[in-house]
Amino acid sequence: MFLCRLKPAEIISSRQKVIGFWGAPPAHALEQAAERFPGAGFLDLDVFFGAPVSGVLPDAYCHIIRNCIDNALWLGDRLVAVVAACGEEKCDAGRYAAALLAARGIEVIATVNPNRQRTAQPLLCEAKGPLKKRAIRIMESIVEPLSDRERNAAFMTRCTPTVGFWGTPPHPIEVLELFPDTTHIFGWTRCVEMGVPADLELERQVPGDLPIVFFSQGFCAKAMIARELAKQYSGMYVDVHDQMHAATMAKIEAFIRLSGGRQ
Amino acid sequence: MKFADAGSSFCKTFSPGDGAVTIVPSRTMARSEERFDWGTGHTARRLSDHYENDLISLSKGSLALVDEDDFTVLDLGSRDAKLVSFAGRRPVKLDWSVGCAAATGATVEMLGRFYEVDFARVPIGDEWTSVTCGTYAVERIMDAVSGGEDESAAIGRFIHGLARNVFAFSGSPDRLYLSGGFTQNPAFMAALRRYAQVIPLGRTVPLAGLWAFAAERDSALGPVPFALRPPTP
Structure with a gap:
């Protein structure tokens, strides 16, 4: 099982077949799909690749789910199946999106991932390095787990945090470029690295003495947790929909800077 | 040393020793080639050696005042x-x-x-x-x-x-x-x-913030000057 490293535009212009997925489906479901479609790499449909807007979803809807739908429809016959997270580890919109794609003739393998056995340490979450790169690698690890070399490197670069990021990988992902290398990751992204994407208890765990940006994608149900935790821990709640406006960037920069987070 | 808070409508500038802040329309500033040591506000971004975003300068100035x-x-x-x-x-x-x-x-x-x-x-x-x-x-x-x-x-x-x-x-x-x-x-x-x-x-809180940042690097600047402090009631 491997990740397809081509962008959808390249996939469309080639003969490459891909298996789409969203959320964090269980490994056995991904392995079964890989066996059924040999030669097809996995593509994370949550990610924004510049797909044309299909117009299937309302404008006021979670951009991540819009990515899932628009990417899948854009790929056309290059997409052999979608392994769709439809359980509490994703959100209700995951189920609805799966039904919507299935109704358009796309093969959808609906999965749930209720695992509560923490199978990995939060190595990348606590390593020192560019936040965006670490978050992307965590999501890639759903299909391609960290190698021993990567685990060792992450372990050796564990750092004392100066600031925290809580949430899912955001759209736009460039939000993460505002954070210093000494940022620790919390929330759902941490749950994914530890192999328990539906672990709400872990998702809500944050240190009390660290300035944390609690991020919520616009129109995401996680907003209620993000806002509550931000209040409880004197963090900053940020909600971003389509674009990251200058005001949002300024808020994040100011919070990090004034909280002593920038090293 | 020159400080500038260049917002959408007005640009406020100040230098050590000035008796008061100078205020000019930002549209004239946007067309000028004048440079600032410290700036805030979007018009000042490309004109300043050290730039702080509006929320940072406002916060720093608030803490100073x-x-x-x-x-x-x-x-x-x-x-x-x-x-x-x-x-x-x-x-x-x-x-x-x-x-x-x-x-x-x-x-x-x-x-x-x-x-x-x-x-x-x-x-x-x-x-x-x-x-x-x-x-x-x-x-x-x-x-x-x-x-x-x-x-x-x-x-x-x-x-x-x-x-x-x-x-x-x-x-x-x-x-x-x-x-x-x-x-x-x-x-x-x-x-x-x-x-x-x-x-x-x-109107001078962001400028006071820039002053405070500059004073952290150069203690000779001293505390925020009278001209950048709130008017007495």
Whole structure:
């Protein structure tokens, strides 16, 4: 099982077949799909690749789910199946999106991932390095787990945090470029690295003495947790929909800077 | 050393030794090649050696000028509102409303010019105009005036509605420090004082913030000078 490293535009212009997925489906479901479609790499449909807007979803809807739908429809016959997270580890919109794609003739393998056995340490979450790169690698690890070399490197670069990021990988992902290398990751992204994407208890765990940006994608149900935790821990709640406006960037920069987070 | 706070409408500059802040329209600054050592506000970004975003300079200036642990500062500009709240002198709320330009300073200023109104004589009563959308609110003023209502009274209701919005945006505090040009608008101050104790900080808080940053690098600069401090009541 491997990740397809081509962008959808390249996939469309080639003969490459891909298996789409969203959320964090269980490994056995991904392995079964890989066996059924040999030669097809996995593509994370949550990610924004510049797909044309299909117009299937309302404008006021979670951009991540819009990515899932628009990417899948854009790929056309290059997409052999979608392994769709439809359980509490994703959100209700995951189920609805799966039904919507299935109704358009796309093969959808609906999965749930209720695992509560923490199978990995939060190595990348606590390593020192560019936040965006670490978050992307965590999501890639759903299909391609960290190698021993990567685990060792992450372990050796564990750092004392100066600031925290809580949430899912955001759209736009460039939000993460505002954070210093000494940022620790919390929330759902941490749950994914530890192999328990539906672990709400872990998702809500944050240190009390660290300035944390609690991020919520616009129109995401996680907003209620993000806002509550931000209040409880004197963090900053940020909600971003389509674009990251200058005001949002300024808020994040100011919070990090004034909280002593920038090293 | 030169400091600049170049917002959408006005650019405020200051250098050590100046007796007062110099204020010029930002549109002239945007076309100039003048450089600043420290700048804030989007017009200053490309003209400054050291740049701080608006919320950072506002926050730093607030901390330099207000000697309290827990307080809230609102900066009401020509087309936006910025908010910072501190608890234990740590920022716990940062906000920047840029969504609707119609409901802030530029609109009030344009209304005043259009109807030739002296804001010192605008009455603030119990009634207000809903300013959910500034454009609709302006339309209501025009309807009221064409229906025979006094211009000052109609604008007073608009300003009262704006003050209510600003108070809610600030988190409805008992006490509010106010920064920006609106501190010089007596009608707005009267309206806001119906809801909270309002302490004006004047228009120089971001410049005071830049000064504080510069002084951290060069202690010879000393404390924030008198010209950048709030006007005495």
